[in-house]
Amino acid sequence: MGRRSDHSREELEALILDAGQNLMAQVGFAHFSAREVAKRIGYSVGTIMHLFSSVDHLVLAINSRTFLLWTAWLEERLSGVSGNDRIYALVQGYFDFAAHHHNLWSAIYEHRLPADMAMPDAHNELRGCLMTLVEQEIAAVLPHVEQDEVARLARSLVASVHGHCAFALSGSFALLGEDAPLDLAMQRVIDTLRAQGAPSF
Amino acid sequence: MGRRSDHSREELEALILDAGQNLMAQVGFAHFSAREVAKRIGYSVGTIMHLFSSVDHLVLAINSRTFLLWTAWLEERLSGVSGNDRIYALVQGYFDFAAHHHNLWSAIYEHRLPADMAMPDAHNELRGCLMTLVEQEIAAVLPHVEQDEVARLARSLVASVHGHCAFALSGSFALLGEDAPLDLAMQRVIDTLRAQGAPSF
DNA sequence: TTATAAATTGCACAACGTTCAATTATTCTG
DNA sequence: CAGAATAATTGAACGTTGTGCAATTTATAA
Numbered sequence: 503m504g505r506r507s508d509h510s511r512e513e514l515e516a517l518i519l520d521a522g523q524n525l526m527a528q529v530g531f532a533h534f535s536a537r538e539v540a541k542r543i544g545y546s547v548g549t550i551m552h553l554f555s556s557v558d559h560l561v562l563a564i565n566s567r568t569f570l571l572w573t574a575w576l577e578e579r580l581s582g583v584s585g586n587d588r589i590y591a592l593v594q595g596y597f598d599f600a601a602h603h604h605n606l607w608s609a610i611y612e613h614r615l616p617a618d619m620a621m622p623d624a625h626n627e628l629r630g631c632l633m634t635l636v637e638q639e640i641a642a643v644l645p646h647v648e649q650d651e652v653a654r655l656a657r658s659l660v661a662s663v664h665g666h667c668a669f670a671l672s673g674s675f676a677l678l679g680e681d682a683p684l685d686l687a688m689q690r691v692i693d694t695l696r697a698q699g700a701p702s703f
Numbered sequence: 704m705g706r707r708s709d710h711s712r713e714e715l716e717a718l719i720l721d722a723g724q725n726l727m728a729q730v731g732f733a734h735f736s737a738r739e740v741a742k743r744i745g746y747s748v749g750t751i752m753h754l755f756s757s758v759d760h761l762v763l764a765i766n767s768r769t770f771l772l773w774t775a776w777l778e779e780r781l782s783g784v785s786g787n788d789r790i791y792a793l794v795q796g797y798f799d800f801a802a803h804h805h806n807l808w809s810a811i812y813e814h815r816l817p818a819d820m821a822m823p824d825a826h827n828e829l830r831g832c833l834m835t836l837v838e839q840e841i842a843a844v845l846p847h848v849e850q851d852e853v854a855r856l857a858r859s860l861v862a863s864v865h866g867h868c869a870f871a872l873s874g875s876f877a878l879l880g881e882d883a884p885l886d887l888a889m890q891r892v893i894d895t896l897r898a899q900g901a902p903s904f
Numbered sequence: 905t906t907a908t909a910a911a912t913t914g915c916a917c918a919a920c921g922t923t924c925a926a927t928t929a930t931t932c933t934g
Numbered sequence: 935c936a937g938a939a940t941a942a943t944t945g946a947a948c949g950t951t952g953t954g955c956a957a958t959t960t961a962t963a964a
Contacts, residue, residue: 686859928943
């Protein structure tokens with residue numbers, strides 16, 4: 503008991519987040535448990551509570567990490583792609599990540615912050631990187647649109663694609679007889695880009 | 704113990720669903736509890752398990768009821784409205800319901816069916832009524848589009864609006880500095896209707 | 905060396921979903 | 935109408951969960 507020398511505070515936090523994200527990927531948000539995370543790293547639950555204060559803070563941190571993974575995933579999908587294909591790569595990458603990391607992706611949206619708990623700025627900025635990435639791509643396709651409007655469009659298009667992705671992964675689309683959610687999402691994006699006067703869509 | 708005469712099976716199910724939906728509205732999916740429902744109606748948890756088999760089935764039934772509420776809400780918002788305004792009423796009604804019944808609405812999407820549990824047909828049909836309603840409105844605005852395509856468009860537009868609504872209620876839009884999610888959603892719907900050649904949008 | 909501070913634990917608590925034998929109420933049968 | 939069969943309902947148990955806290959161990963400072 504009490505073996506501070508094994509890991510520094512930062513190392514221990516990383517250890518917990520690694521194990522936590524693995525557990526989340528394996529069992530999903532509904533069956534996630536701080537106790538199980540503790541068991542997996544050989545520490546007691548109290549240590550996790552000491553470092554993260556509550557299971558909500560831990561899940562928040564895990565989900566922010568997932569955003570990081572997600573952004574990297576999208577950047578890789580964009581590398582080497584040019585022109586309008588970058589928009590396709592972006593939408594498809596969005597769907598692919600969710601499909602390949604179903605539990606991690608869903609956890610982001612299944613977790614609701616307690617009413618008395620605000621999103622820490624650091625986490626918000628981390629998560630915002632994904633939106634920045636999308637803004638850049640939208641701006642490239644709509645060179646005549648001013649930046650504020652690009653930002654609004656990016657938010658809106660992400661929301662639209664998110665809706666399609668959520669319905670796809672939850673099974674709602676399947677229950678409605680829809681078998682090509684990605685095509686649907688892509689069409690909606692094209693509708694909007696054309697409405698904004700995108701040159702070649 | 705054992706007082707079968709108090710309520711018939713159907714009455715008791717309705718009693719549980721009423722109390723369950725009230726509890727869900729008050730505390731949200733994360734703090735919903737079958738035990739608390741039992742306490743509120745003066746029965747034991749065992750009785751609820753006997754009638755609904757598991758808390759997942761109970762939540763499923765509550766959420767299907769919410770779909771019913773939601774559909775009725777939309778129909779009321781549509782009554783007396785004509786022309787293109789019906790599309791506006793529909794999108795706004797979607798947002799309004801979610802805002803006025805945040806916990807009920809969110810519970811629909813926070814609840815994931817266990818992997819070994821399928822959506823019962825009866826519930827799927829119930830929930831499908833909302834989509835049918837939307838299909839009718841889309842068909843009215845796009846008279847030249849054939850029915851299968853209308854159905855696909857309806858699914859897609861609902862997904863898009865859902866994405867905007869989800870980001871609005873979760874606070875994601877606020878964190879991104881977006882303060883008019885409804886306008887955003889409405890614009891995306893118009894983009895698509897115009898792309899489909901809607902006469903007057 | 906001793907005092908102070910920080911980390912870590914183990915235990916307790918209340919609540920959860922689920923299971924099940926026991927009990928009570930109803931219905932069926934002869 | 936009595937007695938057997940059936941169905942409903944309960945209460946208690948079990949293994950979880952998140953959280954709080956006093957006690958203990960380790961590291962640091964004086």
